Amino acid sequence: MELVILAFVVWAAGTFVAVQIARSPGHDAMPARIAVPVIFGIMVLAMWELLVTGLNVSQVILPAPSVIASTFARSTSTLWGDFLQTALKGGVSGYLIGCSAAVAAALAIDRVPFLQRGLLPIGNFVAALPIVGIAPILVGWFGFDWQSKAAVVVVMVFFPMLVNTVQGLADTTAMQRDLMKTYSAGYWQSLLKLRLPAAMPFIFNGLKISTTLALIGAIVAEYFGSPTRGMGFRISTEVGRLGLDMVWAEITVAAIAGSVFYGLVALIERGVTFWHPSQRS
Amino acid sequence: MSVIEAKKLELTFQTNDGPVHALADVNLEIGKGDFVSFIGPSGCGKTTFLRCIAGLETPTGGTLSVNGMTADEARRSRAYGYVFQAAGLYPWRTIAGNVRLPLEIMGYPKAEMSDRVARVLELVELSGFEKKYPWQLSGGMQQRASIARALAFDADILLMDEPFGALDEIVRDHLNEQLLSLWARTEKTIAFVTHSIPEAVYLSTKIVVMSPRPGRITDVIDSSLPKERPLDIRDSKEFLEIAHRVREGLRAGHAYDE
Numbered sequence: 001m002e003l004v005i006l007a008f009v010v011w012a013a014g015t016f017v018a019v020q021i022a023r024s025p026g027h028d029a030m031p032a033r034i035a036v037p038v039i040f041g042i043m044v045l046a047m048w049e050l051l052v053t054g055l056n057v058s059q060v061i062l063p064a065p066s067v068i069a070s071t072f073a074r075s076t077s078t079l080w081g082d083f084l085q086t087a088l089k090g091g092v093s094g095y096l097i098g099c100s101a102a103v104a105a106a107l108a109i110d111r112v113p114f115l116q117r118g119l120l121p122i123g124n125f126v127a128a129l130p131i132v133g134i135a136p137i138l139v140g141w142f143g144f145d146w147q148s149k150a151a152v153v154v155v156m157v158f159f160p161m162l163v164n165t166v167q168g169l170a171d172t173t174a175m176q177r178d179l180m181k182t183y184s185a186g187y188w189q190s191l192l193k194l195r196l197p198a199a200m201p202f203i204f205n206g207l208k209i210s211t212t213l214a215l216i217g218a219i220v221a222e223y224f225g226s227p228t229r230g231m232g233f234r235i236s237t238e239v240g241r242l243g244l245d246m247v248w249a250e251i252t253v254a255a256i257a258g259s260v261f262y263g264l265v266a267l268i269e270r271g272v273t274f275w276h277p278s279q280r281s
Numbered sequence: 282m283s284v285i286e287a288k289k290l291e292l293t294f295q296t297n298d299g300p301v302h303a304l305a306d307v308n309l310e311i312g313k314g315d316f317v318s319f320i321g322p323s324g325c326g327k328t329t330f331l332r333c334i335a336g337l338e339t340p341t342g343g344t345l346s347v348n349g350m351t352a353d354e355a356r357r358s359r360a361y362g363y364v365f366q367a368a369g370l371y372p373w374r375t376i377a378g379n380v381r382l383p384l385e386i387m388g389y390p391k392a393e394m395s396d397r398v399a400r401v402l403e404l405v406e407l408s409g410f411e412k413k414y415p416w417q418l419s420g421g422m423q424q425r426a427s428i429a430r431a432l433a434f435d436a437d438i439l440l441m442d443e444p445f446g447a448l449d450e451i452v453r454d455h456l457n458e459q460l461l462s463l464w465a466r467t468e469k470t471i472a473f474v475t476h477s478i479p480e481a482v483y484l485s486t487k488i489v490v491m492s493p494r495p496g497r498i499t500d501v502i503d504s505s506l507p508k509e510r511p512l513d514i515r516d517s518k519e520f521l522e523i524a525h526r527v528r529e530g531l532r533a534g535h536a537y538d539e
Contacts, residue, residue: 175369178337182363183386184356193382197373275372275414 003054007047014043063245071245072252078234079253086231087257089146090218094153099210101154102161103203109162110169110195111187120166127159131217136224144225152221157210164209168202169195201276204269211261215254284348284438284470285311285334291342292329292496302495303329304340309489309498313437316464316471318481319489320527326496327474327489331440334472335363347438359387361438362431366446368423370415370430377402377411380430387434401429404463421452425459432467439471445480454512457483461510478531482506482524483515490530500530 018039021032045065051057052064059067072079105123109115135152142148172195180190222232231250238246273279290307293300304326311317319327332338334347336356347355355361362383370379377398384394402408405425415423424444431439445453457480464471475481481488482504490500504523506514514520 173369175365175367176371179363179365179369180386181337182335182356182361183383184359185386189386193386194371197371200373273373275416277416280416 001054003050007050007054010043010046010050014039014046060242060244063248067245068248068252072249075246075249078229079249081229082231082234082250083253083257085146085227085229086149086218086222087215087254087261090149090221090230091153091214091261093146094150094218095157095210095214097150098154098157098214099161099207102158102206103165105158106162106165106169107191109166120162123159123162126155129155131156131220132224135221139221139225144227146230149218149221149226149230153214153217156213156217160209160213161203161206164202164206165199168199171202172198200273201278204265204273207265208262208269211265212258215258215261219254283310284313284315285309285472286346287330287333287343288345289343290330290333290340290345292326292333292338292340304333305495305497307343307496307498309501311470311472311487313470314468315487316485317473317487317489318485319472319474319491320476320478320481321491321496321531322476322493324493324496325491326493327491328442329496330491331442331472331474334438335361335440359434360436361440362434362436364424364428364431364439364441364444366443368415368420368427370423370426372415374414375411376407376413376415376418376426379415379426380433383430383434389434397433401432402426404432404466405429405459421448421456424448425456428460428463432463437469439469441471441473443474443476446475453477453480458512460484465508478524478527479515482520482527483510483512488523488527490527492531492533499533500526502526502530 018036021027021036021039024032026032048062049064049066052062063071105119109119131152134155135148138151138155139148142151176194176198177190180194185193219232219235222230223236226233231254235247235250238244238250270279287307287309290304292304293302307326307330319330321327329338333340333345334352336347336352339353345352348358348360350358350360370376371382374382380398380401381394384397389397398411399408402411405428407422407425407429410418410422410426415426418426428441428444445456448456461484473481473484486504486508488500488502488504489498490502491497492499502523506519506523
């Protein structure tokens, strides 16, 4: 019971400190901007730990953060292997193949208006297929290893990327196009010098959405057959053995990987679309 | 020798609300080195006529020759620079990068590109702003950069579609002065669309008054003002007389039926 009370004391103290910082004159400065989310994170973890221990919550329902952390520390080599298998081999390769195929398809659609009527509906159709339906089929086609996971990721990222790129390529004003016409610029010249740069904010939008989709796709696809490693494989088998601490450790890896992946793409976006009103500092 | 020549030019747009007669029986000759202004109310076809010269619109009747070619051939041979109502600089390119854009497309040698960029930026008084991005500059400076962009390559015709329409009067006066001195130095043929009477009279050697429904020319006034024009020429008797005649022409051509 003391631990439960302590949890609320932690909550009150954390809130008090955060409010004090928010009201202080330096609340917009860098240290305060970092301190507030850090304090919030520590507060949540501490309350989680105290409540789970204090209320004797079963390990199967919710393991304490300390248990998850010690499992994480004990199994780093397993987690690393799973990360390599799922996030890098399955996720990233599928992401690269899917996104570049989508950009290529968008360019083809842009060049040949006839394809607009053919390819977009097909893309739409593929996007509407449920992943639990496609994954087993693709595992059948491409085998248990990472190739089939990459194929699932390709299917998942293709459509959002295609739609964003097609829309981006159309995002030029009549005046910008007229300007190219007064220079008597050819198709490729206006594509490279006007339309692709103008499409970049849209393309990066698609690339950012696709990072999360790629990770989800690669993990879920392993439920339908995989070698004895991989994040999805580990989660599904550990759930069966009630090893929820390991499941949470994998979730932690997925969260970190997803954030880093997204952050990297967002960082590149800042460099490429620095000129866009949303990125100007 | 006429650089631009229109004979019985007609243009009808087919719209959902039926045909719109944008240009009717337009006859005009523009000589080498002329500064011609087109003035008239909205819908009189002045911008449409400029776009016809640029090969951006195709007339539905009559003939139009630019440098002795059809307008489309002239466009393909890069006979003119076009300045739009808005600067329309590409935000991902620096000012120098924007001015270099037509040179890149037309395949000028690399060394020549930077020479030309530096020269035209100096011409519009933007030296020192090469590395700035368009959104870091004021509207007047952006419009000057877009003029530099149209001057960067060797076209002896400059087509300008209300280039200073969105700017305030003080900036506009200043740019008008600069434009005149630039015209004197480069000896280009300039076609200039405006709906400001003082601007048209101050700048032009020839003022074309147009009226709407259908878009047509109602008066062509050859200016008697000297080539050398300080800003206060606008208070002279001669200036006011020409302005008066332009105003009369606009009034006569305008049917007050709305």
